[in-house]
Amino acid sequence: MKVATPNAEMSEKTLTQLVVGTNSNPGLARTFGFACYHTLRSKGSQPGFPDWTLARERVVFLELKTETGKVSDYQKEWLTAFNAAAVEAYVVRPRHFDAIACVLRVRGPIATWGTEARVARGELLVELDKHIERRSS
8 A cells, every 4th residue: 555655854743644643633543543642741650761662463463653753761661671571662754754654554464464464574673773772581
């Protein structure tokens, strides 16, 4: 599924509107049937938890960033922990719009995904690998 890739200069707020949206103006996640959670005021919460938690038949964590947005050390810790637990967690930038659209559209366990979704997930994992520490088994 190819959609128009958003402008590389877009803000995180605009990316959020496109990827998640609101109940009255749904973005990709809501359109594809995900329940979406975001902590509005994180004061007192542990720092670095991903921006969005999505749930359908699987749980997905999204950290949305502008093209130049930095992933904090605390965010890296959470992303590393989720990766070690084999949980879907992605850093999504405007250039990843087509990839996240494909990943959110597909249903079922990753092992059952077709080639298009696996390739899209691979694109997102390349970005994730820039920010996490791989733990050896």
